[in-house]
Amino acid sequence: xxxxxxxxxxxxxxxxxxxxxxxxxxxxxxxxxxxxxxxxxxxxxxxxxxxxxxxxxxxxxxxxxxxxxxxxxxxxxxxxxxxxxxxxxxxxxxxxxxxxxxxxxxxxxxxxxxxxxxxxxxxxxxxxxxxxxxxxxxxxxxxxxxxxxxxxxxxxxxxxxxx
Numbered sequence: 001x002x003x004x005x006x007x008x009x010x011x012x013x014x015x016x017x018x019x020x021x022x023x024x025x026x027x028x029x030x031x032x033x034x035x036x037x038x039x040x041x042x043x044x045x046x047x048x049x050x051x052x053x054x055x056x057x058x059x060x061x062x063x064x065x066x067x068x069x070x071x072x073x074x075x076x077x078x079x080x081x082x083x084x085x086x087x088x089x090x091x092x093x094x095x096x097x098x099x100x101x102x103x104x105x106x107x108x109x110x111x112x113x114x115x116x117x118x119x120x121x122x123x124x125x126x127x128x129x130x131x132x133x134x135x136x137x138x139x140x141x142x143x144x145x146x147x148x149x150x151x152x153x154x155x156x157x158x159x160x161x162x163x
Contacts, residue, residue, distance in 0.1 A: 006049070006052050012049060015065075018058065020045075022062060022066065022126060023041050023044050024041050025125070026066050026069045026070060026121070027040040027044070027073055029121060030077075030114070036076070040069060040073050044068050044069045044072055048064075063132065063135070066122070070137070108159065109121060109124075109155065111158075112151055112154055113154075116150055116154060118137065118147075119137075120148065120152070130144045
């Protein structure tokens, strides 16, 4: 009988404990509510259970989980059911509960358009370089640097507007 899980329970538990917070935060940026976020986190780790990828390091493991989480969240919004039942623009403006440690700047980051928000979060909160973010998002490095530049500019405008 073929095993359906490619990793031991102990391996999965260790990976989960190391990266669940990061995966949750990334999913929350897309899903905007704890219930859908938890579903996407669960789906990400289920995908990990069945994926044969052998990771070179913990950073490779983390990058794979982030990329998978982003793809699952995007797929969710592309699905026929969601496109017929949810106005994505309305979903973009919903915020329920603080999954991340909320502070004034993070709240402003989360209010940015999706492409800027993801790049800013991965760069400043997860510590990835623009090259690593480009690989994760499947974009050119220059595109990611442009997202970072524009995101910073939008944040600056927003913060100066409050003064």
